[in-house]
Amino acid sequence: MARLSQELARFACLPAHPEQPEPYPEGSPPIRLEEILKLAGERSFGLFLAVLSFPSALPLPAPGYSTPFGVVILLLALQMLAGRTTPWLPPWVLQTSIERKQFQKWVQAGIPWLQRIEKVACPRWQPVCTSRLGQVWLSTLISLMGISMIIPVPGTNTLPAMGVFVTAFGLLEEDGILCSLGSLICVAAGLLTTSILVGLWLGGTTLLDWLRR
Template sequence: MAQLSQDLHQFFIEEPSAEQVTLASVLELAGERTFGFLFVLLALPSALPIPAAGYSVPFGIVMLLLAAQLIVGAKTPWLPSRIMHHPIAIKRVQGFVKSGIPWMQKIERVSKPRLTPVCTSRVGQVFIGLAITLMSVSMMIPIPGTNTLPAMGIFVTGFGLLDDDGAISLAGMLLCLCGATLTLSILYALSVGGSSLYDWLRVGFKSLMGK
């Protein structure tokens, strides 16, 4: 699984077998590292420097379900049949796979099994699951700036799970922390700004009415 970029390039770019693809068919590439594979693949569209539109909410929901299963100790992920067999046009997938492969290759060059308890122990999996849960929720918030960095955090954390590379997963969780900080800052700024705007309008209305 260390060469995920090659597998995805062959599956989607070199030898596409149909005009549509399902998650169930792609999972044939995953081997035993299903959780990490799914997190990497589902976070990729939103983690790109220019995110692919329309994926943050549906993929965020799926990753939220997967993260919950990781937290409770599931050995293999489960997703509803409707999600597993929902067809997606392969041309849409080819676009973000092509854009994501160079980033995957950069991580693959340094990825190797190390600090494995981070990825394999129950405590490590709970922390990873919680981090991905929070970032999945952040991805679903329809506010600019709350999608890309959280998706990057999930992408890198998931890559660590692929090779039991605890160092990469820790780096991913650090990105998740940065993503959480950014999201909370944006929400706070909007809250304060919204309140200030409301107060300004209220005062202006009272002045207009002569009160």
């Protein structure tokens, strides 16, 4: 089975040398989530979650995508929590689209990082990924990270997306160590998001008190 970096490179029409991408022809239709779901195949949840969190997990910004992708990640995580083995999304969600050139830029920027992770990923500590208890724990964390990505506040998107990506990649490879690392990132992201929201609430309360004087 092809590795995720190879799947994404082929899907994004990248040549053998990613630093010289072959641009999509002018007028190419955007990529729909339905196409990504077909790419995922039997690895649906892991690959789908990895691809959706990928843009926001990159050092490059992904303006406008964190919130809608966060909604889809939340929907998928709730289905995992309920014990579904294959994802279901309403037709209007599957028609959500991404500009092909934008997708190609994300893949081009992320493949070097992805290949580094693939070098160390392998099936180990599999109960973390495959046991019901492990799946409940991971899907709960991913759900919370999806909610964080939905919040349109700076600082609440990138680290949660990183947590989802590492966890999803661990699920994809049945690598319990990667899933555990992803869990730690998710917990750190949750603390960061909580701190930011509490800080905004306290700051807003202080400002209102000052204005009332």
